Amino acid sequence: MNFEERALALQCNDSWMYGILSLPERTASRGVLIVVGGPQYRVGSHRQFTLLARHLASLGIPVLRFDYRGMGDSEGASRTFEDLEDDLHCAIEHFFEEVPALSNLVIWGLCDAASAALFHAHRDRRITGLVLLNPWVRTDQGAAKAYLKHYYLARILDPEFWGKVWSGRFNYANATQSLVKTIEKALPGRKITATRDKAGDRSCDFASLPERMLDALSRYKGKILLITSGDDLTAQEFLELVKSSREWQRRLAAPSVSRLNLPEANHTFSRRVWRDEVAVGTSDWIQSW
Known part of the structure; x- marks a missing residue:
């Protein structure tokens, strides 16, 4: 399917954030907001975010990827993943304004962006899905x-x-x-x-960070796709946390949670085959419900 890419300026409080909207000819009602993990910007390591957005848009799924304040081209002071509440809210509001056909969306985040997405998701009923890659639970x-x-x-x-x-x-x-x-x-x-x-x-x-993430997970009622890399200490720390906690295990065993593990992949999915697996896994999951 044909799609266009459009640069957007998104106002957030007293600063401007900048992003790229990938908009298909015929737009599905479910979109994807790609949130970057620091320190990187909306293109992503190895152009992963750009390639993912174009893959999804070719299937009719609108995608917005943006630089939150203090990152990439966006204005404002630098901030951590735990201080993105306003940034995510502003991006979501602009996304729905730009694509009136949207009724709900999925937030896609790698590393600490996955953690930020989980913190925010239960606050907005329009967020019906989360794709969490190698979530950051660092202690x-x-x-x-x-x-x-x-x-x-x-x-x-x-x-x-x-x-x-x-x-x-x-x-x-x-x-x-x-x-x-x-x-x-x-x-x-x-x-x-x-x-x-x-x-x-x-x-x-x-x-602690793991406690707060578990609390956020318990509040969120939508669907989740958890993607982990086999050759990544961040992913292994998360998986070890899950193994040590019955509550984490119970939450992630819910029917609303799907899992995809790439045994040989590294943290940023640096090889094309890994990026393609993530992209296809993401699109298949989004179109399955």
């Missing part, structure tokens, strides 16, 4: 556990590692120091508990 302890289990094991099995050992090029002091620090971070520490404010939301001052 010092979680990262250390994933590093110990996946990085160090891979190193032990790597011939290059043993080549350094046998040739005398291996730095035992630095390696031992690094290992000890990682083990210390992985050890259980004081449990951080969450509190709720008067509106019922968990306090960001006391809840």
Whole structure:
């Protein structure tokens, strides 16, 4: 199907954000908002966001990809994924204004953009789907556990590692120091508990990132496609979190959740075959309901 690409200027508070709308000739009622993870902009690593938007638009699915404030070409101070509430709201409002045929949309996010999407989704009933790729649930302890289990094991099995050992090029002091620090971070520490404010939301001052994401997941009633990479520590940290939590397992076992794992893919799906798998998996899922 033919489609056009149109540059948009989106006002958000006192700043302008800039994006690209991929608009098909005959537009479906469900669109896709691509949210970037930092630090990158609306094209995406290896042009993934551009290629994904064009793939979806060729199937009749309108797509808006944009730079939130402080990122790419957009104005404003830089911000983290936890401070994108206004940016997402403004982008969604402009999306519906530009494409009157829309009745609902899917937010697609990689890494911390997936986390931002999950935080926002339950606040807007028009968001009926989320595509979450390698969600960011980073804690010092979680990262250390994933590093110990996946990085160090891979190193032990790597011939290059043993080549350094046998040739005398291996730095035992630095390696031992690094290992000890990682083990210390992985050890259980004081449990951080969450509190709720008067509106019922968990306090960001006391809840850890995984706790707040689980809370957001419990509030969201739409569909989810979870995509994970096999060769990525961010994905492995997320999957280890899920394995350690019955509540996470229960939420992700719901009929509304679909999962796609690419065993050999890295964090940003740098090979064409991986990007194509993600694009086809995304479009097939969107058109299945």
